[in-house]
Amino acid sequence: MRTTYPLPNPCWHCNAPNDAxxxxxxxxxxxxxxxxxxxxxxxxxxxTETMTxxxxxxxxxxxxxxxxxxxxxxxxxxxxxxxxxxxxxxxx
Ligand SMILES: [Zn+2]
Numbered sequence: 001m002r003t004t005y006p007l008p009n010p011c012w013h014c015n016a017p018n019d020a021x022x023x024x025x026x027x028x029x030x031x032x033x034x035x036x037x038x039x040x041x042x043x044x045x046x047x048t049e050t051m052t053x054x055x056x057x058x059x060x061x062x063x064x065x066x067x068x069x070x071x072x073x074x075x076x077x078x079x080x081x082x083x084x085x086x087x088x089x090x091x092x
Contacts, residue, residue, distance in 0.1 A: 004030050009052040016040035021051050024073070035064050042077035044070060 003022040011018055016038055021030040030036075036045040036053040044064045045053030056064060064070055 004051050007050070007052070011038040011040060011043060012045060012053065012055040013043035014038060014041035018053070021047065021053075035067070035070060037070070037073055037077060039077060040081075042074040044074065 003020050005020050008017050008019050010016065018038060018040070021036060023030055023034075030047055030051060032047055032049045032051075034047045036047050037043070038045065038053070044056060044061065046056050046060060048054055
């Protein structure tokens with residue numbers, strides 16, 4: 001697993017004080033434009049040039065949620081915190 005330690009970077013969604021970015025596959029160093037997930041709340045984000053995570057745009061979020069791998073990771077994070085998550089297909 002490759003890890004980068006950017007400056008403290010509060011999650012855009014839950015304000016958790018995230019301070020590390022890791023590639024879960026262990027294949028790549030984290031890179032700008034990659035999808036990130038907050039380990040506290042599971043919110044998806046986009047890595048910036050400084051390895052901080054920003055809120056995705058609506059179009060980016062639609063693309064992110066098409067990934068089964070991302071949806072599984074979001075569910076795993078939610079379950080690890082004892083929360084239940086349901087991700088189903090929308091109507092439109
Ligand atoms: Zn969060």
